[in-house]
Amino acid sequence: MIRVTGxxxxxxVLPAPIPAGVRPTSSRTREALFSILxxxxxxxxxxxxxxxxxxxxxxxxxxxxxPVVAVDRAQVSLSAMHTNVAAVGAAVEILMGDVSRLxxxxxxxxxxxxxxxxxxxxxxWIAKVGHLAKEVLVAEARTGAEFPAFAxxxxxDRVRKYGESSVGVYRR
Numbered sequence: 001m002i003r004v005t006g007x008x009x010x011x012x013v014l015p016a017p018i019p020a021g022v023r024p025t026s027s028r029t030r031e032a033l034f035s036i037l038x039x040x041x042x043x044x045x046x047x048x049x050x051x052x053x054x055x056x057x058x059x060x061x062x063x064x065x066x067p068v069v070a071v072d073r074a075q076v077s078l079s080a081m082h083t084n085v086a087a088v089g090a091a092v093e094i095l096m097g098d099v100s101r102l103x104x105x106x107x108x109x110x111x112x113x114x115x116x117x118x119x120x121x122x123x124x125w126i127a128k129v130g131h132l133a134k135e136v137l138v139a140e141a142r143t144g145a146e147f148p149a150f151a152x153x154x155x156x157d158r159v160r161k162y163g164e165s166s167v168g169v170y171r172r
Contacts, residue, residue: 001014002014002018002024002027002053002055003027004059004088005027005030005031005034005059006031006034006039006059006062006063007059007062007063007064008062008063008064009062009088009090010062012087014058014084014088015084015087016053016079016080016081016083016087018052018053018080019053019077019079020076021074022052022053022076022077022080023052023117023118024052024053025055025115025140025165026162026163026165029140029162029163029165030055030056030059032160032167033056033113034063036138036158036160036167036169037136038063040063040064041060041063041064041065041111042065042066043064043066044064044065044066044109044110044111045065045067045068045069045109045110045111046060046061046065046067046068046069046109046111046112046113047068047069047071047106047109047111047112047113047132048060048068048070048071048113048115049099049112049114049115049116049129050071050072050099050114050115050116051070051077051081051094051115052072052077052080052081053080053081053084054070054080054081054084054085054090054092055084056070056113056115057070057081057085057092057113058084058085058088058090058092060111060113061090061091061092062090065111067091067093068090068091068092068093069092069094069095069106070092070095071094071095071096071097071102072096073096073097073098073099078094078096081094082094099125099128100128102129102132106132108133109132109133109134110133110136111133111135111136111137111138112129112132112133112136112137113137113138114126114129114138114139114140115139115140116141118141118142118164121145122139122141122145122147122168123147123148125139126139126147126148126151127148130151130152130154130170131152132152133152133154133170134172135154135171136154136169136170136171136172137151137169137170138167138168138169138170139151139167139168140165140166140167141165141166141168142164142165142166143161143163143164143165143166147159147166147168150170151170153172154170154171154172156168156169156170157170157171
């Protein structure tokens with residue numbers, strides 16, 4: 001069972017089961033992430049790539065971000081995303097698509113959250129989507145992954161480890 005960790009939806013349970021093959025971001029990592037980004041994201045657009053069950057997108061919307069867009073290509077993930085967003089009434093737009101082929105379907109956002117499968121090379125994904133982040137890009141990868149020095153024109157600000165996950169924060 002996953003609960004929203006902060007904002008107006010804090011404590012609400014996300015009812016959709018985690019789809020097979022999806023690794024949800026732990027509550028510890030989510031709390032740390034929003035400690036870094038801030039608890040009040042009003043006025044910030046937010047893009048959640050490889051959204052899985054839309055947990056991070058819902059957390060961002062709960063803290064006032066908007067518009068919030070969640071992207072995934074797996075049908076099972078899209079079903080979980082729709083269920084969770086509807087259950088808590090979060091203002092999240094859900095898009096089906098391959099992150100590497102988004103093109104004109106998504107606009108750059110103030111904050112981009114990137115959480116590809118741990119088996120993927122994080123540096124390649126950062127190179128592909130770094131240009132979508134106007135102010136901040138947060139990338140989650142397996143602990144020990146190498147984060148490049150830049151995401152687009154955003155320099156790497158910090159890397160934090162949370163168990164099996166590492167989070168790289170790129171900030172203007």
